[in-house]
Amino acid sequence: MITPIELFAQQAVNGLSLGAMYALLALGFTLVYGILELINFAHFNVFMIGSFVGLIVLQALGIAGQSVVLHGAPLIFALLLALIVTMLVCGILGVLIERFTLRPMRGVRGPMAMITTIGVSYILYNVVLLATNAQALNFPDPLATQDFDIHHVVIRAKQILIWIISLILMVGLDQFVRRSRLGKAMRATAQDAEAARMMGVDVDRVVSTAFFAGSALAGAAGLIFGLYYNFTQYSIGYSAGLRAFTAAVLGGIGNVPGAMLGGILIGLIETMSSQYIATKWADVIIFSILILVLVFKPAGLLGALAPNRS
Amino acid sequence: MSDIPLLQFMAVNTYYGDLHVLKDVDYTINKGEIVVLLGGNASGKSTTMKTIMGVVQPRSGRVLFEGTRIDQSATAARVKRGIMPVLEARRLFPRMSVFENLEMGAYTRRSKAEFAADLELVYALFPRVKERRGQLAGTLSGGEQQMVAIGRALMGRPKLICMDEPSMGLSPLFVEQVFATIQDINRQGISIFMVEQNAAMALSIAHRGYVLQTGRVVLSGSAADLAANPAIQDAYLGEMVVD
Numbered sequence A: 001m002i003t004p005i006e007l008f009a010q011q012a013v014n015g016l017s018l019g020a021m022y023a024l025l026a027l028g029f030t031l032v033y034g035i036l037e038l039i040n041f042a043h044f045n046v047f048m049i050g051s052f053v054g055l056i057v058l059q060a061l062g063i064a065g066q067s068v069v070l071h072g073a074p075l076i077f078a079l080l081l082a083l084i085v086t087m088l089v090c091g092i093l094g095v096l097i098e099r100f101t102l103r104p105m106r107g108v109r110g111p112m113a114m115i116t117t118i119g120v121s122y123i124l125y126n127v128v129l130l131a132t133n134a135q136a137l138n139f140p141d142p143l144a145t146q147d148f149d150i151h152h153v154v155i156r157a158k159q160i161l162i163w164i165i166s167l168i169l170m171v172g173l174d175q176f177v178r179r180s181r182l183g184k185a186m187r188a189t190a191q192d193a194e195a196a197r198m199m200g201v202d203v204d205r206v207v208s209t210a211f212f213a214g215s216a217l218a219g220a221a222g223l224i225f226g227l228y229y230n231f232t233q234y235s236i237g238y239s240a241g242l243r244a245f246t247a248a249v250l251g252g253i254g255n256v257p258g259a260m261l262g263g264i265l266i267g268l269i270e271t272m273s274s275q276y277i278a279t280k281w282a283d284v285i286i287f288s289i290l291i292l293v294l295v296f297k298p299a300g301l302l303g304a305l306a307p308n309r310s
Numbered sequence B: 001m002s003d004i005p006l007l008q009f010m011a012v013n014t015y016y017g018d019l020h021v022l023k024d025v026d027y028t029i030n031k032g033e034i035v036v037l038l039g040g041n042a043s044g045k046s047t048t049m050k051t052i053m054g055v056v057q058p059r060s061g062r063v064l065f066e067g068t069r070i071d072q073s074a075t076a077a078r079v080k081r082g083i084m085p086v087l088e089a090r091r092l093f094p095r096m097s098v099f100e101n102l103e104m105g106a107y108t109r110r111s112k113a114e115f116a117a118d119l120e121l122v123y124a125l126f127p128r129v130k131e132r133r134g135q136l137a138g139t140l141s142g143g144e145q146q147m148v149a150i151g152r153a154l155m156g157r158p159k160l161i162c163m164d165e166p167s168m169g170l171s172p173l174f175v176e177q178v179f180a181t182i183q184d185i186n187r188q189g190i191s192i193f194m195v196e197q198n199a200a201m202a203l204s205i206a207h208r209g210y211v212l213q214t215g216r217v218v219l220s221g222s223a224a225d226l227a228a229n230p231a232i233q234d235a236y237l238g239e240m241v242v243d
């Protein structure tokens, strides 16, 4: 028999895995919002594209379907290659989206830029819908189905992999934003773009960097989605994207540690409410939380709501 | 060589959309000078500073720095040439540490050795800034923030510092300190172009001045002449004139 504590621990393990994926995705919303005060809806489907890029790379390596299982160095090589290619392709896609659809209307007031991101998102969605005939595709599962069973709490190898990838990427981003010259320019631009410019910061370059980093992380999240659920399709961007967006708002949009915290919390809330209430209620609960946060703590758990100009 | 002005405005016209702010404006700032820009509210003083920094571009006219046209250059290029701002209301990066704010001042300067030397100079000028270096800039008092703002400008090793109302919102004690510091900095060879509401004090440390009225230069001359000018006394000095 599984005890209630073991059941809870199992859901915590699952929630942390989902949460890590949401956190990676939430970071992209937060990086861009922090600098441009723009909610980038194209981000949803950059994530979706990421899962397809990961799929293509793994298939190109001969890893197709769920029967090819790798170990050791070939496994690490395949996953690392898929991760790097996916992040690069998505990062470049994000930069191109900003450069060609958003930069021309920088400085235009009102919701135009946001509406443009919805348009771009819809284009990506439809391109993949048509290219795949709206089919769900099998995603390879090259990780040995080796599970660790600790007191009835099953930790799957791919969950450990997800934690490792997410931790490395989040620590990497945090250090980049904290310590690197460009990272400091990003923070300065988020806090006061005009003042940053007058220190000699090239704001266009900072914006490109934010789109690259955020979109590359969305790509990593897309790969993780495929590995976790063993499928992908054109429509995966919406539910994951909306949850990640909720995570960014929950943590405090514009705030990097906030996005990480928010992502983990949303992942835990999702699995816990599926376990203890009902799966079909998970979305109701998650989006009720979004509304409650917006009403009672609009700055989020850790956040400054907008670049503050005090 | 030395008679080339450091900064020159030649018939500059700056607009925000349809709003014509600077109208055929001429300024000359020579090397080593402190020049003060006086003028009522909305007369275009801050716009002058923004035009120098390249945050707004003039629609016509020229801006020259050391004889080279800069009015079409990017802001970063002007910073690299040696122009740094001390912005209206200080505008530090509030959620970055004092040290990081100073680093941002040196953003276009890559030499680590020069950075270390400049940092020592700033810390020597403002021991208080050194004490607060790890603190978030947004948590400092107004006077301390102004020291950081001036320190941040110095970290760019500027030839010219453009200051927009450096005494605004400071207690009288800090105001005196800020003006003393500006003189100190100027004695090290850095030229200052300064917008000030506190006309009496500004004229007392400046070499020359300009008076802007609804976007036109209506008066200019030596600081002493301006301070003695009855029109200036009525408009800007009032009872603030100290004997």
Ligand SMILES: Nc1ncnc2c1ncn2[C@@H]1O[C@H](COP(=O)(O)OP(=O)(O)O)[C@@H](O)[C@H]1O
Binding pocket: B016, B019, B021, B039, B040, B041, B042, B043, B044, B045, B046, B047, B048
């Ligand atoms: N970014 C802007 N957009 C539109 N109008 C502006 C902007 N900045 C300033 N102005 C207008 O330009 C005029 C001059 O402003 P400013 O140079 O800030 O005056 P001052 O610093 O002398 O008080 C004012 O009428 C002001 O409203």
Ligand SMILES: [Mg+2]
Binding pocket: B045, B046, B047, B088, B164
């Ligand atoms: Mg002003």
